[in-house]
Amino acid sequence: MTIQQLEQKANEIRQDIIKMLVHAKSGHSAGPLGMADVFTALYFAVMNVDGKNPAAADRDRFVLSCGHICPVWYATLAHAGFFPHAELATLRKLGSRLQGHPHGEELPGAENSSGPLGQGLSQAAGMAYVGLRMSAKGGSASGGKQEPWRVYCVMSDGEQEEGQTWEAAMFAAKNKLRNLTALIDRNNIQIDGYTEDIMPLEPLAAKWEAFGWHVLEIDGHNMREIIDACNQAKAIYEKPTVIICHTIPGKGVDFMEYRYEWHGNPPGTIEPSGAPPKNEQAHIALKELRTLGGKIRSEHE
Amino acid sequence: MPAKLTDNLFAPDIKQVPIRNGYGDGLMVLGKENPNVIVLCCDLTESTRSQEFARAYPDRFVEVGVAEQNLAGLGAGMAHEGKIPFITSYATFSPGRNWDQIRVSICYSGNNVKIVGSHAGISVGPDGATHQAMEDIAMTRVLPRMSVLVPCDALEARKATVASAKFNGPVYIRLAREKTPQFTTEETPFEIGRAFIFRQGKDCTIAAAGPQVYYALQAADQLSKEGIECEVINLVSVKPIDEPTLVTSVKKTGCVVSAEEHQITGGVGGAVAEVLSRNFPVPQEFVGMPDHFGESGEPNELIAKWGMDSKAIIAAVKKVIQRKR
Numbered sequence: 001m002t003i004q005q006l007e008q009k010a011n012e013i014r015q016d017i018i019k020m021l022v023h024a025k026s027g028h029s030a031g032p033l034g035m036a037d038v039f040t041a042l043y044f045a046v047m048n049v050d051g052k053n054p055a056a057a058d059r060d061r062f063v064l065s066c067g068h069i070c071p072v073w074y075a076t077l078a079h080a081g082f083f084p085h086a087e088l089a090t091l092r093k094l095g096s097r098l099q100g101h102p103h104g105e106e107l108p109g110a111e112n113s114s115g116p117l118g119q120g121l122s123q124a125a126g127m128a129y130v131g132l133r134m135s136a137k138g139g140s141a142s143g144g145k146q147e148p149w150r151v152y153c154v155m156s157d158g159e160q161e162e163g164q165t166w167e168a169a170m171f172a173a174k175n176k177l178r179n180l181t182a183l184i185d186r187n188n189i190q191i192d193g194y195t196e197d198i199m200p201l202e203p204l205a206a207k208w209e210a211f212g213w214h215v216l217e218i219d220g221h222n223m224r225e226i227i228d229a230c231n232q233a234k235a236i237y238e239k240p241t242v243i244i245c246h247t248i249p250g251k252g253v254d255f256m257e258y259r260y261e262w263h264g265n266p267p268g269t270i271e272p273s274g275a276p277p278k279n280e281q282a283h284i285a286l287k288e289l290r291t292l293g294g295k296i297r298s299e300h301e
Numbered sequence: 302m303p304a305k306l307t308d309n310l311f312a313p314d315i316k317q318v319p320i321r322n323g324y325g326d327g328l329m330v331l332g333k334e335n336p337n338v339i340v341l342c343c344d345l346t347e348s349t350r351s352q353e354f355a356r357a358y359p360d361r362f363v364e365v366g367v368a369e370q371n372l373a374g375l376g377a378g379m380a381h382e383g384k385i386p387f388i389t390s391y392a393t394f395s396p397g398r399n400w401d402q403i404r405v406s407i408c409y410s411g412n413n414v415k416i417v418g419s420h421a422g423i424s425v426g427p428d429g430a431t432h433q434a435m436e437d438i439a440m441t442r443v444l445p446r447m448s449v450l451v452p453c454d455a456l457e458a459r460k461a462t463v464a465s466a467k468f469n470g471p472v473y474i475r476l477a478r479e480k481t482p483q484f485t486t487e488e489t490p491f492e493i494g495r496a497f498i499f500r501q502g503k504d505c506t507i508a509a510a511g512p513q514v515y516y517a518l519q520a521a522d523q524l525s526k527e528g529i530e531c532e533v534i535n536l537v538s539v540k541p542i543d544e545p546t547l548v549t550s551v552k553k554t555g556c557v558v559s560a561e562e563h564q565i566t567g568g569v570g571g572a573v574a575e576v577l578s579r580n581f582p583v584p585q586e587f588v589g590m591p592d593h594f595g596e597s598g599e600p601n602e603l604i605a606k607w608g609m610d611s612k613a614i615i616a617a618v619k620k621v622i623q624r625k626r
Contacts, residue, residue, distance in 0.1 A: 063378075105411045111381060113410040116401050122371045123406055126378020129363070134339070134384065164402070167371035 001044050006223045009079060010040040014252045015289045016075040016088055021266035022282040024092040027100065030249035030262040031156065032072035034187045034220070038245050039076040041226040042152060042183075051081025054108040058149050061127050063112050065120020066156035066185065067101035068264070073110075074098050082109035118162025121182060124153035125172045128180035128240075150234070153182045158190035161199045166211065172240040173212030180240040181233040182213075185220070187249040189260035205244055213242045220245030253285040304497045304535070305488045311522060317480035320512070321419045323455035324476055325350030327462025328387065332358045337383060338466050341365050343372050343390040348478075349419045351389050369395045373402035373414070380412040385466050392418025392434030392475060396441055407471050408446045415465050416441070419476040422562035423590065423607060424512065424600040426479065433595040434475075438510075439567025441473040442540045448472045448493060449540040451561075451569070453514035454483050457537060460491040468493050477562070479600045481512045496543035498550070502530035505618045506550045509560035510536045510569045513588065513609060517560050520614035531618060542572050548580045556621040560588040560614050562604070584624035586617035 001009065017032045043049065047060040064073050071091065078085045083097070090096035097106045101115030112123050131148040159165055172180055184204070192198050201207075208215045214236045218225040226245070233241035249263070250256025261272040267281040276284050309315055331338040332354055339361040342351045346364070355362035363379075365372045369390055376386040388395060396403050396416055407414045421434040442449045450465065450472060452458035458476060465472040472493070490497055499514065500521050509517040514535045521531035532550050536542070551557050557577065559570030570587040577583060590607060604610045 103409065112377070113405055116405050118370075119374055119402055119406050122374020122402070123378035123381065125371075126375035126380075127382050128378075129375070130379050130382035130384060134360070134379075135382075164368075164370040164374065167366075167368035168374065171365065171368070171371055171375065 003223045006040050006044055009044060010036045011252070011289055013040060013072065013075045013079060015286055016078070017071045018253070018267060018282060018285045018289070020071050020075065020088050020091045022268060023089050025266065025269070027071055027092060027266050028068045028264050029266055030189060030256060030259070031066070031069035031185060031187065033253060033256065034247040034249045034251045035069055035072050035154070035185050036251070037221045037223060038154070038183060038185070038226055038247070039072050041223055041230070043076050043080045045227050046230040047152060048149065049080070049109070051077070051109065054082055060149050061111050061124070061151040063120045063124040063127070063151065063153040064102060064114055065153055066117060066159055067114030069156065069185070070102045073102065077107070077109045080109070117156065117159035118164040120153050120155060121165055121168035121172070124151045124180060124182070125168050125177060127151050128172070128177040129175055132177060132179050133175070148179055150179045150181060153180065155182060155184050157184055157186045157188065157195055157201060157204070160184065160201050160204065169208065169211045169213065176238055177240045178237055181230060182240065182242040184242060184244045185247055186244050187247045189249045189263050191260070191263050193260055208242045212239060214239045215242055215244065217244045217246065220247035221251060252289055254288060255281070255284070303501050304490055304499055305486055306499060307484050307486055310484055310518065316483040318455040318483045319478060319480050320452055320455050320458045321350045321476040321478060323452065323458025324417060324419070324462050324474065325353050326455070327459040328354040329357065330459070330463050331466050332361070335385065335466055338385045338387065339363065339379060341372055341376055341386055341388045343367055343369055343394065345390055345419070349389045349391070349417065369398040370402050373399040374406050376414040377406035377410060377412040380414045385413060385415065387415045387417055389417045389419070391432065392421035392437040393432055396437055396473065397434060400440055403471070404444055408444045411446070412471065413469055414471050416471065416473045417476065418473065420478040421475045422477050422511065423595045423603045423609065424477055424479045424562060426600040426603060427597050429597040430594040435562070435564045435590050435595060437473070437475060438539060438561070438563045438569060439571070442572060443567070446470055447540065448538070449475070450493065450537055451475045451510035451539055452537055453511055453535055454481060454485050456483060456485050456487070457489070457491060461537065464491065464493055475511065477512055482515050484515055484518070491537065494538050494541040494543060496538065496546040497535045498532060498546065499535050500531065500533040502532040503553055504530045505622055506532045506534060506554045506557040507560060507614060507618065508534045508536045508547060508557055508569070508573045510539055511562050513560035513562060516611040517614055519611035520618065523611065523615055524618055529618065529622065536569055536573070539569055539572050542576055544576050544580065547573060547576050551577060551581055551583045556584045556625045558586045558588060558614060558617040558621055560609070562609050563589055564592065565589040566592060584621050586621040588613050588617050
């Protein structure tokens with residue numbers, strides 16, 4: 001896919017996120033919208049994954065640590081062919097494979113279950129350790145490649161407040177898990193407010209460097225930068241890499257952008273200052289994504 | 302027929318072995334048998350008896366440092382890749398510290414991880430209440446998909462370790478630090494999901510797990526001299542629990558005493574009561590920790606003071622038999 005095609009895909013995924021959330025009547029809005037570009041890049045330009053063969057032995061592993069942004073994951077997986085697109089309408093409904101927070105066993109393409117924050121990086125490190133240190137390298141399982149499959153782990157910035165995140169960070173650095181790439185959604189919001197008010201994370205890059213990781217900082221809405229950073233991580237041999245993706249929460253929907261009120265609420269359920277009336281929010285959000293689209297508008301700006 | 306036990310069951314010089322040693326022995330069996338078995342430990346390699354495995358199979362041993370939450374998550378990730386991780390620490394720390402990780406990363410995710418909690422029970426002794434895991438059975442058996450094994454001696458711990466590697470699903474194995482009688486034999490049966498009758502009797506059932514199984518046998522021996530015949534059941538598989546063996550026994554005896562080195566709340570006694578209240582309700586007395594924290598002291602002093610020895614079991618049997626009438 002070209003960069004333009006990837007941006008178009010991300011826009012479609014954002015529209016699906018709005019539709020899913022409106023249908024579900026609950027769930028998280030800001031994080032999923034903000035991470036649509038990163039997820040699109042990972043699934044359509046970076047990772048070796050196949051929606052028709054989700055259990056392929058040499059696939060790259062993807063671990064979502066911050067389970068609450070699963071609407072973007074589900075929408076991306078559907079677009080990547082892991083399950084039927086129509087299934088997105090079942091989010092959070094009785095009997096659905098699309099649980100309110102991910103249940104890895106049920107969902108094609110999901111390696112883990114998540115929700116309680118801070119658990120993903122440990123699991124990703126466990127997978128990466130087996131891939132790097134406990135598997136036969138260069139054999140048929142890895143397609144004859146010298147490097148084993150890679151592990152990608154998406155974390156939120158809020159869960160940098162969890163101690164387990166740093167336990168896992170130490171372990172991955174000690175064991176030089178070069179096949180592990182972590183991506184942090186640095187959108188600066190959490191449920192109760194802005195991260196630097198709730199529990200300051202900065203200097204976040206310096207913290208990860210001090211913990212022995214290779215650190216990259218990028219614009220999480222710039223497709224080229226996301227792809228380049230992931231590729232650079234593949235070239236770092238002696239350390240795991242963390243990519244701090246600076247994102248705008250609610251990206252693409254003007255009245256949601258930067259607003260922590262939309263962390264845990266779907267369109268139509270709250271009316272923070274400056275937002276349109278509840279019953280018009282979904283319509284306005286979809287119209288904005290369809291007609292203007294975040295990208296086109298920003299180019300005009 | 303009761304299960305075969307050692308001939309010198311009540312000899313003062315009966316062999317004394319820490320239950321945790323059986324775990325180390327089991328790991329060595331598995332090291333040879335199954336290349337997928339790996340061991341993770343949190344800075345307690347010697348005392349949890351993971352040392353020998355770590356030396357023999359360094360490529361399959363992972364030192365995690367003092368980080369029990371990460372321990373559980375790593376285990377989950379490695380199990381996801383087809384390994385059979387034994388994540389090892391003291392029971393107060395794992396599952397004590399990392400219950401959420403065990404719940405979500407291991408049980409809910411269906412990851413085949415074995416959780417080994419050593420130094421469980423008040424018999425840890427001088428280390429004091431912080432290090433005496435008295436809640437771990439409750440914490441683990443409440444989790445869907447989890448199996449819970451509480452071996453009664455080192456030999457049974459070895460069998461439990463080996464069997465758990467062949468069992469697909471999360472298993473919690475509870476170990477104790479102190480030397481306790483080695484009273485089962487190679488021939489004594491063991492199977493996940495089954496309880497075993499160690500002594501037959503008609504007047505009262507004693508359902509025990511861990512070191513309390515031996516105390517139950519001692520109690521039954523004493524009581525027999527007073528004309529009270531107890532049936533002693535080794536409830537090593539606290540979950541899945543062997544309902545038929547329990548129910549059949551109390552149908553004969555009409556009452557039950559549960560015995561464990563754990564809080565009465567939510568422990569082995571609770572598991573017994575859950576089975577019997579649904580199938581065949583009988584009077585029950587609970588030998589265990591009465592909703593209290595422990596304290597420093599010698600193991601035998603603590604077991605006696607807090608009423609988890611044969612004397613406490615004898616008193617409970619007499620009381621429950623009274624309630625039958």
